[in-house]
Amino acid sequence: MAEDRPTSGADVPPEREVAPAPSVHSLASELLAAADVAAPDLRGGTVLAMAEASDPVAPPRVEAAGGGCGGGRRILLDGAATTLTDGDRPTHLLVRAVGPDGSGVLVLVERGERGVEPWPRGGERTGEVVFRAVRLDADRVVTGEVRDPA
Incomplete structure (x- = not known):
């Protein structure tokens, strides 16, 4: 049987200091910076959140959608995701999605885009979001590439 005895400070391992987990906003900012993309600058401040696949087998998908207003390239975002926030109402979602070739892409979606519900x-802090035929300018793809249909 183990004997109950008082322990001295020498017997007790020092408590480890655990760094606080970075905020979701900070992580999204780091991902944008790594992609050499500036975070959006809004009057009143930008709040970034992330959206990850709700179902790893069926992540949100991005495909080229042809020309947009003024002849610009457009993309189409479809699928369901789980949102991760710091508890604030985000102004932007950084969405992990897959392109037509199955490679990963990050897409920046702004609050107010039609088809985001x-x-x-x-x-x-978490929730579900669905992207239903969300049409965005192609420059919203911050990492990866989505090519126009041939």
Whole structure:
């Protein structure tokens, strides 16, 4: 049987200091910086959140959607995702998706885009979001590449 005895400070391992986990906003900012993309600058401040595949077998998908207004290239974003926020209502979602060739891409979606339902509310840390034929300018793909249909 083990004997109960008082321990001295020498017997007790020092407590490890655990660094606090970075905020979701910070992680999204780092991903944008690594892609050499500046975070959006909005009056009143930008709040970044992330959206990850709800179902790893069926992540959000991005495909080229041809020309847009003024002849610009467009993309189409479809699928369901889980949102990760710091509890604030985000102004932008950084969405992990896959392109037509199956490679990973990151897409920046701004609050108010048509086809994004529901947008994360303030106070939520996680939630579900669906992208239904969300049309965006091709420059919203911040990493990876989505080619026009041949």
